[in-house]
Structure formats: structure tokens, C-alpha cells
Amino acid sequence: MIAQHAQILVVILPLLCAPLVLLLGKSRIAVWFTVGVLSVNALLTWWLLLQVLTIGTLRYSLGNWPAPWGIEYRLDPLGALLQVMIASIAAVMAPFLRKLLAEEIGSSRQYAALVAFILLTAGLLGIVATGDAFNVFVFLEISSLSTYALIAIADKRDALLASFRYLIVGTIGATFFLIGIGLVYILTGTLNMDDLAVRLPEVSHTNTTQIALIFVTIGIAIKAAIWPLHAWLIPCYSYAPRGIVAFLAALSTKVALYALARFLFGVFPLADMPIGSVLLEILQLLAIAAMLIGSAAAIAHSNVRAVLAYSSVAQIGYITLGLALATSAGVTAAIIHMFNHAFIKGSLFMCIAILATGSGKHTLESLKGLGHRMPIVGIALLIGGFSLVGVPLTSGFISKWFLITALVQAEKWIWIVAVLLSSVMSIIYVWKIVEAVFDKSDDKQVRSYDLSVDIPIVLLAAVSLYIGINSSALVSTAEQASKWLLGMP
């Protein structure tokens, strides 16, 4: 029974867990209940991934209404891989959040943040799980609304402002997306994504389809923070509660990029559409701009969270570039980097969150010498930093290897120069942080943390190292996912 419904359970479990945590309120059980549910959920996604890899795409009709009339949940290799990523990171981060949230926003409102965190997880998982275009919108909103709440819960004016800004921009994005979906629905009378892929080619040349594609792309690009629509991301990553930002930075933009890939390759008949190739070219250009401008801005800033936020803008550029190549190798590289970057940025923001606990500040100055005081966090930070640069034996190197391979195969020589330039720039901003954190001249007294904080950090950093040493499982899954996405046999 469970096996049969596992696909929907992955989304339902956290959705049910959220109100229960609210009822449990301030009691200590709430946190461990959350950790338990999210862990079970993570195990389910692993099991689903194995299922998908052995027997192929899984389909599940909600309420037994057959598609395309009913809502269909569909799990393909890409979705299964991302679900594993989302559910695992959520499960690992939950105990970490418990500690940090209690400290930063007080235990009285800690459970409220926890509820929003669980809803956010459910929303992210839902986006990936569903095969229905309108359902994507619904889950996008669930995740966005809980994100607004999570950012605003930090008791700072800056955070409120950041949250409000994101609310405005995010709503515009959601509206764009909804209009796009609406146009497609008018044209075809269906919302099932597979069904859309069958019906849209008949109307691929109409203006309405072109406009729908533009609306959908812009709407998702805002959520994915693709340059120049990234402005909301910087204040959010800079002012959100320290623990929350690690989760946001790891996952929220990745899931939007998944949606982009899904709509570009799995719904719209891009090859038949007059604007299809133009759109891909534009996305490539934006990706290049994101890499160069994002890295340059990261070098310029001295607030570590802003540095990492701009670095994310640049890294999103790498992923977008891979997707916009629309080749099997390019999409494979994008998927690999989507996965790797989630773990890298997640662990980096966690490290910074811990290092900044003492002072509450995030300038390079305030972090000086802390790496010696907290060696485990320091080493995890080093691994994350190396990974961002693309040092061999870290996952970042694997990402870059496949991205450059894809670019060489597509003969995009100028893009290669841009990618390499941005990588070289990443050395400068990563080393700025590393040097400050390991500066021995400044000796600060800091208090130590317990294992519930160290273990999540070590786990995420270990993923980065493991993939750097043995990437074959990830790469073959990503290859399978990209073949499926591009409709190749």
C-alpha cells in the first residue's frame, strides 16, 4: 500500500506534519517529530529514485482520476534525483535549524519557523513531484509564501524589507507564470504537462504559444534568480535568519531551475517554435552575464553572506548555461551542477551561520581567526570553498569538467572563456573568506557547539567530497535524466 502511494506520500507527509507541529507547539517533541518525519520522507525519496532508475517513469493518478482529466503525479529520473536532494537536505538540516532558530528568533516563535520550514519543504517536493502545470503554480506559491514568512521572522528591519521586496517580486513572477499557463490552457484545454507536450506542437506557430512561453520563462526566471532578475535574492540571503538562509540557498532556486528545464524541454515544442532558438540564445547570454557580473560583485563585497549570494547568482548562471545549450551533454552538466551546488552552498551557508553566532555579524573582519577555534566548521568551509572554485576531488570539479566538456562539444569557445574567467574570479572571493577565517593573528573566544550542529555540516561537506572522488552514480543518473528530458531514446 505504501509502495503504491509513495509518490504522493512524499508530498503529503510534510504537509500533514506541518499542522501537527503547530499543535505540538513549544514542546521539545515538535523538533524531533519533524526530524523523524523528514527522515522517513528522505528514505522514501531514495527508494523512489531506485524504483525510477530500474523500472522507469512512475505515474500516479490523484483520486484515481485518469490523466489528463485528473491530476497526475509523475516521477521521472530528474524529478527523483531532485527529490532525493531536497528531502535529504531538509532532513539533515532540521536538527541544525533547531539550534540556530532557538538562538536567533527565540524559542517562543521557533515552532512557527519550523512549520514554515516544513511547508517550504513540502512545496519544493511538490513542484518536482507533480505532472500538472497548474499544480506547479500551486506548489510554487506554497514554497514562496513560506519563504516570505521565514525571512520576515528574523526580527530585523532589513529582513522585513527583504521579505517585502521578495513578496512583491515573487508575486509578479508567479503572476507571469500563471498568465503563461492560462494562455496554454486556452489553446489546448489541458493542464497535464505530458498532454500539453502532445497538443502544443499543433499550435506551435501561433503567437499565443510564443507569448505563453515568454511569460512562463520570465515567471520562472524570477524565481530562479536568473540575472538580471536576481535582485531580490541578495537582501534575502543577507538578512534572512542564519539557519534558514542555508536551506534557501541550497534548494529554492534549484527547484525553479528544474521547473524551467521541465517547461522548456518537456512541455513546449521548442524546436518547432519560431522564438525557441532565440530564447535559448538569450538565456545563454544572460547566463554568461550572471557568471561574470555575479563573480565580480562577489569579489567587491565584504559581507560574507552577500559574497555567497552573488556567488549563487554566478553559479545559477552555470546551470542556466548548461540548460540553454539544449544538448544532452549540456543538460547533464546542468543537472550535475544543480545537485552539487545545492550541497556546496548549503554547507557554506551553514558554516558561516555557525562562525557568525558569536558576533552576529557577517563581515570578513568579524570572522577572523574563527577557523582555528572551530576546526570542523573551518575544514567544512575549506571543502565548500574548494568545491566552489572547482579544485579536483571535490564535486565542483566534476560539475566544471562536464560543463566545459559540453561547451567544447557544442564548440562554444567564447562561452568557455567566460566560464573559466568566472572560475578564476571565484578563487579571489573564496580565498578572501578562507584567509579571514584562518587568520591566526586574531584570537577570538567562541563557544563550541554540540554534535547536532557539526554532524549536518560534516554530512553535506562529505557529499561534496564523495562525489569528487566517485561521481559515476550521479553522472549516470544525470545522463539518464537529461536523455529523458530531451526526449531521446
Place this chain on the structure above:
Amino acid sequence: MALGNALMDASSGLGLILSTPFIGASLMILVRRAPVLRDAVTMITSVSLFILVAMLPSNSDGAVFVLAEPISGLPISFGTEPFGKLFAFIASGLWIVTSIYSIGYLGQKTDPNKTRYFVCFALSLGSTMGIAFAANLFTLFIFYEALTLVTYPLVAHYGTPESRNGARKYLQILLGSSIALFVPGIIIVYLFAGTLDFQEGGVLNGKLDPAFTIPLLLMFLYGVAKSAVMPVHSWLPSAMVAPAPVSALLHAVAVVKAGVFTITKIIAFIFGWEMLASSPGANLPLYIAGFTVIAASVHALQQDNIKSMLAYSTIAQLSYVVMAASLFLPIGGLAAALHIAAHAVAKITLFFVAGAIYLKSGYTLISQLNGIGRNMPLTLLAFTIAAASMIGLPPTAGFFSKWFLLQAAFTTESYFTVGVITISTALNAAYFLPILYRAFFKAPNEDQKSFGEAPWPVLAALLFTAALSITFLAYGNAIMELEAPIFGSIFNKYD
């Protein structure tokens, strides 16, 4: 059966060689509270590494030891090969000497970072072994990057703003150039050749448009910035903020030789001699290296800081090796191998001397060295021998390596190379001889303090390496025999 045994030996031998420095480093961390024990571990590790390298059977084909496979089809694998064995032999042998020197050099001061120093030293040697025995370009690259990262704390050892700025430049140039040019170069080779294994005759032959051959080689030449070809040389003078033994072993032997070793391996076993010799623009790398030789020698002439002068001299000498390899002949490869050995023993002596002088007198400038030969006669004797080797006077090591380089140049009738060697020899003399004159014949400065020779471990180390420079005849033949299978015998031509 006998072959099977030999292969198994090579495999377990490689495993031991690669793990020894890392085991040593871990032990040093464990016994960090007992300095004597830690120094003993350093010595034992370096001696056992040297013995293991010496015992390793050479000439087994292909990869014999596979560590992991980060990307499917691209294993981290190792094999024994004469050129790599020579490099490993030099580096591990000189590590013993440097360890003795380091114990004397750092022993003078209470230094809280001493354990980190010895640990990073062991890790650097481990990375160097990985470079030397790499069976494919991918493995070599991984250890090349590792070497950059583990030497960073050594360069930044003193932790002053000045040393951190120097170390930052060191890291950024080495890491930046390798990511910007080395990585894409490797990917291009892999996509065209389908393999990254080092193979005799190269793997790219007939698979790459000849027009792209030299541009691709230039990507490697600048991507492997450790070989310090201009304009990616500036990290080396910056790295001189490091303590003297670090400059001695890493920036005269392990790190810089890793650069020219990589270039030579790429030329010989990725491209292949014949392919490069027949490519359009084949002389370009030679001209770039030749220009570096002259320009760096002129720079060296202008330096007053001893270590800066030695750094520029190293840049020039490294480009000798690049020139030798860029003749695209097996005999050029032999000249490259010999010059790596000859320059290593001479330059490490010079850095040891600079460190000994600094230790006893605090002098860092050439202009301060007036009459210092009277205070430290043995030290300056060692300096004289090493300087003679740098200039190329017989019977020092430098004479023999230059001899073979000239022979290779005449074989290809590359009169450019001959010209560069001639001019650079004159320049070498012009910046080393005045120092000797100053040290032995000028009257000491009036404010000269009185001091004697450096502590015995320091003195013993530098005298030993100086002795290696004049006894080249005793072991030069052994090097040539070792390298004969891959670079051919120097005497073949006359058979």
C-alpha cells in the same frame, strides 16, 4: 611468473610510496606535543620514502596502481616510468637533506607553527610523488593542484601581512592559470584522443588538426604556471616570503620541477615528439622559453635581495628545461631530465646558503655581503661550487647538462637555442661572480657584526648538496642509463 612478481612489487611499492608521506604527516600531528619525536618522525618518513623510491622497479608498462575513479573512464592511477622515477628520486633525496636543514633552521626560534610546517612539507612531498608517478594526465593534474594547496601554508608560514600577500599571489596565479588553461587543455585532449594515459609516441597523433597542435601546447605551457614561463612567472618571486628551507626544496626542486616535469611529460607522452616537430609554428614554444631565459637573467642581474635574485635565476633555469623539451627530440628530453637534476642540487645549495647567511647575520641583500667569506668560509665555498654549476663550469653538474642541451640544439640545428645559452651563460656569470668577489675580496662593512658558521645541521646540509654538484660524473651516467629506455641513449648516434 617473474613478470608477475615484478608488477606486484611495483604496485605495492607505489602504494607504499604514495602513502608514506601521508602516514608520516598523520603521525606528526599525533606527536605534535613532543618536538623531538616529531622531528624524528620527519626524518624517518623522508628516509623511508627515499629508500622506497630507490627500490622501486622501473620500466613497467601502464598503470599498476589504481586509487579511485572520480569520473568514469578517468582513474587516478600510477605507474613507474624512468623520468618520473628520476624526479621522485631527486625530490625525496633532497627532502632528507632539507629536513636536516629545517630542524637546524627552525630550531633557533620558538615557532608555534612548526608542526604545521613539517606536516605540510610531508604532504607536499606526497603530492610530488603523485605527480612523478601519475600514469595519466588527469592524475598528474589532481596532484599538481594538491601541491599548490598544501604549499600555501608553507609560503604563508610567518603569517605577517607581507607573507600573506605573497602567498595569496602565489596561490591565485598557480590555481588561476591551471583552472583557466590546464583544465580546458586536458578536456580538449580527452575529447580528441579519447584517453589521457601517458603513452610513448603520444596519444594525439593524427587525431588533432596540426594547426591546433601548437596553440594547445601553449595552453599547457601557460596553464602549468609552475614552470614559470613568462608572463606567468611572477608567483615565484612572490613565494620568496617563505622560510629559506621552503624556498630551497619547493621553489628550487619540488614545485618548480613539477612544472617543467609536467611540460616535458605532456610534450613527450601526450603530443609525442614527431607530431610536434612537424606542426606549424613548432618554434614558438622555443622562442617563448628562450625569451624567458634572457629576460629573467636580466631581471636577476638587477636584484639586490639574494632570494629574489635566486628566484629570477630559477625562472631562467626552468626555461632551459622547457627549451630542451621544446626541441621536440628524445635527446632534448634527456637534456631536460639531466638539467632538472643538475639545477636541483645547485639551486637548493644556493637557497640553503641564503638561509644560513640570514640565520647568522640577518642579511638579505647582496650589498650587505662584503667580506662575509671570512665569517662563513665553508658556506661561501658551497655557494661558489653551486654558482659555478649555475654558470656551467666544468666539472660541475651544470656543465654536463648544458653540454647535452647544446648537443641537442646542434642536432636540430637550432642556433637560436645555442645563442640563448651563450648569452645566458654570460649573464649568469655576470650576476654570480660579483657576489663571490664581494664575499671574498671586499673589506667587511664597518658595522659588520662578528659571527661564524651556521649550526651544524644547516652547514652539513648545504655542504652535502654542494658536494653533489661536483660529483656529477659519479652518478650522471646512472641517470642516463635510467632514462635510456624513453629518451634513447646519447651515444646511439655514433654507433
